[in-house]
Amino acid sequence: MTTPFTHLASACVIAATAALPAIAQTSTVTDSRIAHSQDRVAGDSALDERLAQDWGLQAEDWARYRRLMQGPLGVHSPNLDPLTALGIEARTEDERRRYAELQVQVEALRVEKLLAYQRAYDAAWKRLFPTLQPVMPASAGGFVAASGVPSRLAVFVKDDCPPCEQRVRQLQAAGTAFDLYLVGSRQNDAQIRQWAAKAGIDPAKVRARTITLNHDSGRWLSLGLQGALPVTVREVDGQWQHW
Template sequence: MMALNHPAIVNLVSKLRQIQFPIHSGCAGVCLISPECTGILQCPISAIETRQHRRPTCVKGNAPMNRRWRPVVFLCALVVSNTVMAAELSHTQIEDTWQDSSQKATNILSATDLAHARLWGLSETEWRRYKQLMQGIRGSISPATISPIEVLGIHARDDAERQRYAEVWARAMYEDAGRILAFQHAYDAATKRLYPNVSLIDISRLPGKTEVNNTFQPGDRLLFFARLDCPACDLLLNKLLKRIFEVSGIDIYLTDVDKGDDRAVRDWASNHQIDPDWVHSRRITLNHDGGALDKLTQGQGDVPSVLRRRGEDISRLLVSEL
């Protein structure tokens, strides 16, 4: 049943109320039910609006005219009710049919999909799930070459399913590796047969042997010039200390310490964790600069600087060589 407050019924009521039915001039309303217009009666229009309608006293001579209009009112209401219900039912059926058709179209695999599923050894259900997963995060972040087996394995719903896809993928990779090696062997044999006197690699174009890095030799002595408060000096010192056993020793010169201020030199050595044994064995010496850097570099030396003494020769080393 259609609700009495349905928009179509309410609209019909509004129009019927505008019809000027013949009534006695002394009647304030229209009654379509009884020739007796006195008292509280249930009028069809009032019933539709679900309320009681009190009629004033009406002249009895007009009652036959009211009875003549009553079938018309009910017939109109019945026609509108059936029309609206039929329209709603038709609309619902169309929506259901569209949803069913859409779902069936989604579930139907194309001939190409079926062929790909067979190549990968997957069922139609598995292939549908693979395509669905590729519509989400997997298709957004994974490379286009990811295989359906990997997708299904990554999104496995339980351990057993994950293990099954892992084994399928392991067998596929093992078999593919065998095919690749077999082809490589065939290629090598074909090359030897077709081009027996041609070398695949032109040895003459290969770069020569790289010279051995001989920045340090066991007899070398390093001269390191630094300041007390110098982060760059500290970094360079750490590099030198790591290679201290590649040379005979390191002579450290502090350029900003007054001559005779041995305490400042000792404090600096302690703060930089200079091993006292190295100092006692003269593997490391601590010195005041006293202008040594300017003399050795003709005034071109910057702090920090590293000089290498090899025999009678003294040369400056770049940081990149250390």
């Protein structure tokens, strides 16, 4: 004999059975999200470990650097490298000395690589374009002085500037070695070569690197110096001064 309770029980069984696929699907999605989150955490941890090793730091140093850059230091100086940030916020004199020594070692290696690449660049230019005036790559030029390599005279000029051309002619006539930076060149090598030809720069001096031709690439603004172009500066005791 069938009762109302029998029908109710059967309905509950059917409803529960129908809900099983949805429950299983929800469980699968949750497990997938957990696995993805774990993979991401593991990937971030491995990346942090590699970055710390690149800077000669321990895991705890890197973790502290990350925390520092999330605070006021990161707001005021968002582009600080790890060693500078940790050195500025050193808690003891020993810490400050350790970070300073690490930074000197890292900078020395960077400059060595930069100069090695510059030598390869010069050799490639002479081999491929022996009669063409070379334009220095944006990462090179006279602005490696802050890393310990003595700087030369830097001359900032612009197009349609007779005083700029006159200044360059004077320096060249005096036999002065200098690095020329064309402001507003927009990485156009042809433009800077045309400027050099108009100013009478000797191609032989460019090939010998007595004079180098460079795109400004924002350097003029980065120096924060005042005055109309042309401007001639040299680094003195870590400061760029008019010359």
